Amino acid sequence: MSGRLSRFDLVRLTLALAFLYVPILLLVLYSFNASRLVTVWAGFSTQWYGSLLRNQALLDSAWMSLKVGIASATIATVLGTLAALALARSGRFRGRAVFAGMVYAPLVMPEIITGLSLLLFFVAIGMDRGFWTVTIAHTTFTIGFVAVIVQSRLAGFDRSLEEAAMDLGAPPLQTFLLVTLPLIAPAVGAGWVLAFTLSLDDLVIASFTSGPGSTTLPMRIYSQVRLGVTPEINAASTLMILVVVIIVLAGSLLAKFGGRNTVAPA
């Protein structure tokens, strides 16, 4: 379907986009409010960003979230890419249905169940909760997302390039590293970004699997939100939104320019 937008269409689009953006814009706007009340505008001020920088607990948890995000996204990207390769390229193998089920099930699994089951597992094997348990948990629920993205790239990919490399005598591993991997690199990168943002965003699974010293940023924000709405949380949220916007822009630029150079001779 394609054509022109009627006035009715424009009204609908505007309303829907306003619904999506107004809450976020208000949140950002009130982070610059001089008043402690989130609802009364008392002039422009950056004082809440200052008090944010003095909130050591919040900074610690932000650092923890960043570490967990980078570690889990990296492991999930490696494992998710391998899973996508196995699913898209191995043809039929024994246990394929079970394997596919394990890769995709965490995508639809309610996060509260993922969190609960991992905590019970960590207790059962006697593993102390901390940075590594949260990282393992986040890796586990993001592998599937990476696999889906990489698999869709593999599906629309010219296999004759791989065959040509093999015909010219390249061993399988070399073919993979020099032909396949560069071609799927944009999807792998996008998978990493998605896994990272999912990890940064997660509250429920982290609440189950973290220990005393490993409070993540969403957990810290959540415990403050329950005490009431404060401009400081608005300031923290604004910074998080900024980080995501930067990552997304960088990611799409990378995909745009990186994607063109992938078939360049090595």
Added chain:
Amino acid sequence: MSLRRLFRHVAALPPALWLGAFFALPFLIVLRISLSEKVTAQPPYRPILDLSAGWEGIGTFLSQLNLFNYSTILDDELMWGAYVTSLRIAALATLLTLLVGLMLALPMARAPRRLRPLLIMLLVLPFLTSFLIRAYAWIAILKPEGLLNGLLMSLGLISEPLIVLNTETAILIGIVYSYLPFMVFPLYTSLEKMDASLLEAAADLGATPLKSFFLVTVPCIWPGVLAGCALVFIPAVGEFIIPDLLGSSETLMIGRALWNEFFANRDWPLAAAMAICLLAVVLLPVIWQQRQAETTR
């Protein structure tokens, strides 16, 4: 060794091992703890599988498994009430998301081709910001002295503040807001694939726009409708953050009931049984949807 064999043997192994250890095995542990009894100890459940006692240990372990937690869920009105509430709210929210999603997807699919990537970007961007922050943003808008009431009262539309925060309405708004992209994408992809000449034909044959929407568009995009509904409904049933921040203590949804049981009451076996029931409740519509998809094919 061919490329295919390299992928088969080497690629599948690490993810299979990881997911086996951290997804499948924990799930079996939940299943097993859901059949255990709560005790005040660390860990707070019994029986513990005592492998050092040999076959006898396994025997006592098996004989002590019971369905007590499941019968508790069925007997306790508060418990199964939470499931009913969750299903009702999730179904209602899915319907609302479908309506709002169509409002967005229909004009998106009609938009000039060069505008579409921009529209998709605009749709995705808010979705990438934190879930928690998006729910939080609505608190400031919906609370009695919040921005919505301020606006309506200054316009003179209402004289008393509306109570929206901590009601079911607020939960519905929160779910529609947070899950909208999950609905719009499947709708948009099926709308985009649709042949516009079908609508022209219907109009030429005298169908009103409304009639051709229901008789032509809806059947064409039905798979997308089903996919979108599943993507919203499934996570909405187990949703924890939105009902916790925007709802009241009276509307108990299963995600929060499970959370309370686990963290406040420390009844791990009951929480495990609730998780298994939640999974069953969530999976039934998925299986139904799969059947639907197969019959329409």
